[in-house]
Amino acid sequence: MSETTEGCLLYLITPDRIDDLDDFATKLDESLGAGDVACVQLRLKGVDDDTIVRAAEKLMPIAHSHDAIFLINDRADLAAKVDADGVHLGQQDGDVPSARTLLGHGKDIGVTCHDSMHLAYKAGEEGANYVAFGAFFPSDTKDTEYRPELDILTVWDEVTELPCVAIGGITPENCRELADAGAHFVAACSSVWNHPDGPAAAVRAFNEALA
Ligand SMILES: Cc1ncc(COP(=O)(O)OP(=O)(O)O)c(N)n1
Numbered sequence: 281m282s283e284t285t286e287g288c289l290l291y292l293i294t295p296d297r298i299d300d301l302d303d304f305a306t307k308l309d310e311s312l313g314a315g316d317v318a319c320v321q322l323r324l325k326g327v328d329d330d331t332i333v334r335a336a337e338k339l340m341p342i343a344h345s346h347d348a349i350f351l352i353n354d355r356a357d358l359a360a361k362v363d364a365d366g367v368h369l370g371q372q373d374g375d376v377p378s379a380r381t382l383l384g385h386g387k388d389i390g391v392t393c394h395d396s397m398h399l400a401y402k403a404g405e406e407g408a409n410y411v412a413f414g415a416f417f418p419s420d421t422k423d424t425e426y427r428p429e430l431d432i433l434t435v436w437d438e439v440t441e442l443p444c445v446a447i448g449g450i451t452p453e454n455c456r457e458l459a460d461a462g463a464h465f466v467a468a469c470s471s472v473w474n475h476p477d478g479p480a481a482a483v484r485a486f487n488e489a490l491a
Pocket residue numbers: 321323353354368369370371372373390391392412413414422445447467
């Protein structure tokens with residue numbers, strides 16, 4: 281992922297369970313057709329490897345057909361196996377150099393950095409392609425321990441060239457302040473998939489707010 285000249289873009293995270301893959305694929309296709317989305321992260325939790333691989337094989341071509349890159353959460357080995365565009369690593373999900381060895385240099389590695397400039401510098405020095413700060417707001421998707429101030433985005437943007445993603449409870453209503461503070465991408469899950477008018481409407485609303 282690179283900083284874009286287009287300002288702040290939406291980074292879409294899948295629900296942690298997908299019961300009906302065909303139905304979800306249709307929803308993803310409609311959603312990505314509704315506006316710009318830079319990235320889709322497959323974030324399945326508590327499922328076996330085959331389920332992640334099958335979901336990636338179905339969903340990645342859809343992301344690519346809309347010019348979105350496709351990342352796998354947590355698992356550099358599975359990202360390499362399905363030839364995804366990269367991986368998102370939390371602090372407990374393995375180190376960047378090992379993921380780089382598995383994935384090679386053309387792929388993206390993102391790292392969760394919570395509210396810590398120190399973790400972000402470390403990730404950058406180790407070769408991450410982006411860092412993620414959060415959770416900026418309470419999340420319906422997971423319990424979060426860290427609550428960064430908005431100015432971490434501003435400081436990061438001023439002192440480095442490495443893109444940063446803001447995450448945690450981000451909605452079409454609150455994303456603008458993160459973009460204005462310096463986020464290059466805003467990551468969202470529940471505000472898209474649980475939007476009362478459907479996920480495509482949510483993507484449209486994000487695009488309007490970030491325009
Ligand atoms: C873009 C982005 N930022 C942060 C996270 C969180 O990663 P992690 O801390 O490993 O937590 P889980 O997502 O694995 O529950 C993320 N997935 N994506």
